[in-house]
Amino acid sequence: MWLAFYNPQALGDVLLLTVGPLDRDKAQVESKGQVTLIRDEESQIVKAINLFNVAEDLNLEGQGQVNLSDDQVVKINDLIQAAGFDTQIESDNSPKFVVGYVEECRPHEDSDHLSVTQTNVGDESLQIVCGAANIDQGLKVIVAKPGAVMPSGKIIWPGQLRNVDSMGMICSTRELGLTQIEDLPGIWELDDSFEPGTPLDQVVAAYQK
Secondary structure, rough: EEEEEEOOOOOOOEEEEOOOOOOHHHHHEEEOOOOEEHHHHHHOOOOEEEEOOOOOHHHHOOOEEEEOOHHHHHHHHHHHHHHHOOOOOEOOOOOOOEEEEEEEEOOOOOOOEEEEEEEEEEEEEEEEEEOOOOOOOEEEEEEEOOEEEEEOOOEOEEEEEEOOOOOOEEEEEEEHHHOOOOOOOOOOOOOOOOOOOOOOOHHHHOOOO
16 A cells, blocks of 8 residues: 655755665666656665655645545546556555454464464454563453554555564554553553544544544
């Protein structure tokens, strides 16, 4: 999934698109016109695209992460193609912070503090490695799915912890910037009434009533 960011005050009129992590030492850059593609030098997979001078074409406003509309995706792909590249992007605006139900929780075989969970997020079950001491089977939690952007700016990508695949992050209120609701160490243990897949904003609204 492609993520989009726009910060005209800091970077000027540049739309930043990324689809995964990239080691800067292995980045290969190619520019044509107003489009710059950034590839992984070894795999030649395009990991990022920078589009210059696009605010008017795309009707961009504000700053930070941008949820691209279908029309904006079409215009972006037209600009990339017009520059002579064959890369195409797709957007996914589904909620990335959602309620999860920890269906299984077992100790990591190569760690004395990590746990490997199978966590139901509504439409799928994700394997997530978690280091919180209070993680346990049967809990309702908040999951940052792949593609989530944390308040710190960190992007959650699929990865591994101690050679075990992890497809997201189970969050604390501190990591979510929600210490006004709760300020305790460990993951946020939700009320059991929330259904897996419920977006975070609905959870926050329920706690603030």
